[in-house]
Amino acid sequence: MRSFDFVAKRVMFAVVTVFVAITLNFVLFRTLSGDAVSALRCRQCTKEFKEYQRQELGLDKSKLEQYKVYLEDLAHGDMGKSLRSERPVTEELWAPLKNTIPMVALGTLFSIVFGILVGVVCAWRRATWADKTGLWSALGFYSMPPQWLGLLIVLFVAGAVGLPTAGIKDPTLGILGDASTWDVLVDRLRHMILPALTLGLVLYGEYALVVRSAMLETLGEDYVLTARAKGLSNWRTVRTHGFRNALLPIVTLVALSLGFIIGGSITIEYVFSYPGIGLQVVEAIDQRDYPILQGAFLLLTLSVILANLVADLLYFKLDPRVST
């Protein structure tokens, strides 16, 4: 019963939040900003053409009616058409999304592994030089703007390690005969490494700091003292008594930081001209392609809401003490 109540509550909250996000999306783009057509950068467009476009987009109707139409369209998975390419927004977002996901996943994986590793070592060896080094490196990366870190990596690291700094594939690949699947895969990965590393380093700072403080706190608990008094080895104490419990806040943190991951990846993709959703957003801003921007914003918001829900449920699953 308890679990049903909890899950129902969280799901309800997520559903209402989705609705709030959709409404916010509508309000931001349709009422506060004038309309998409007058913002369109188009010198040769005649008045008649713009009027026609408005009718086409349904901008001549009342706001309430527009809202209804907007909701209906969304329910059918229709987010309108890009003003630039005239192709459906869903299509325009799907392709870059497929590029973004592996890059972001790689970066997040990197940060989780190193964040946990450094955080645990720091907490275990607290107040030693290892702790200080770890703590300050984490604080440093944590304070850096991601785009700047990206530029530094392009400037100082890329040349030394010989990795590409722009785009997603080598244009010369496959010119001389067909490239094998393996070659294509390796090429993809090479282009992914530096942006993923940038994202990973920024997140690493945050994760290491949180893991460290969560571990510090659990290591100070009485049951850890008991474990040591029982004569358990250091490794076993840290792993089963310390880390197991410190894992709780870590799991939530990782799921909840998706919002920041997304934000950071926008500027990082821009720096590395990596054709993902972030670069798509930057181009949409540049060319005032509001439908794309609107679609991307909705997509990002929905994924964050979903991640929040997953975090809540996961936390509930991991920690039997949570009841509300």
Next chain:
Amino acid sequence: MSASVQTAAAAEGVDVSKARRPGSIKSVVLSEKTAIAGLLIIAFFVVIALLSPILVPGDPKEKVGPIFEPPSASHWLGLDGGGADMVKLLIAGTRVSLLVGFCAALVSALIGGAVGLFAGFYGGKTDVVLMRMTDYVLVIPDIPLMIVAAALFGRSLTNIIVIIGIIYWTTTARLIRAQVKSVRERVYVKRARALGAGNGRLIFKHVLPQVAPLLIANTVLLVAYAIFAETFITFLGLGDPSVISWGRLIENAFTDDAILNNAWWAIVPPGACVTLVVLGATLFGQSLEDALNPRLRVGHLSVRRFQVRPLRGRLDSE
């Protein structure tokens, strides 16, 4: 419980007896090394910002030599992509970046403080409505929202300040609400009420002074985040084109192809300034908040240490 407090505190080099007691800002600052370091960094940049009209008279964008000229005796950090002196640009940028940081943090603190104060003090329906609102805003990813808002509302410094300000108030609201709820139940507040003090008097005379130090600590953290956010918005070409900020210098370096010219001096300094200020404000604000808010040091959920990003506030308020 107390063991965990002591180990955590000992690791930070904090005097536990002081850290547990919500004290004055002054005593905290003087007792923690990290707080002093953070304060010194902030103070350094504030002085530069205040003196910038004297340090850089005239137009900092003035062309004084060939583009991307390397550092030399006359231009310590070389020239940027427009042939302007990097040192002058940085000093001018300090002023704008700090202005954005402090003003946006102030907007956030005002909104968040007011929401937290009312929700915590009145409780009941007011609390439910205000906190629900806060929850919804908290879930919307902040950076995309800022980008969209900046793209829609046009590129002015005021717009950027307001946009950053109205997005970052949520964590403040939750923090202050939790604190107000505990202060409200204290005996002296109940006595004051029994003596006939009205709500207005109770809030401003008895509750607010108790939560003010925490609000200030939180505002310092917000400054760091606002400066960070400004570099984001500006980097995407949504900054105010008429002013120079650190964010703009990073953007200029990128769009002027400083990388192709191997002009590290155009890229490294502005980002280093942002990093330093964010580090300083984080150290200072975090030390203050930890010392002033005893809730942070206890309980298994205190994820919040060293966490400025928008996800905070969700876990600590329960």
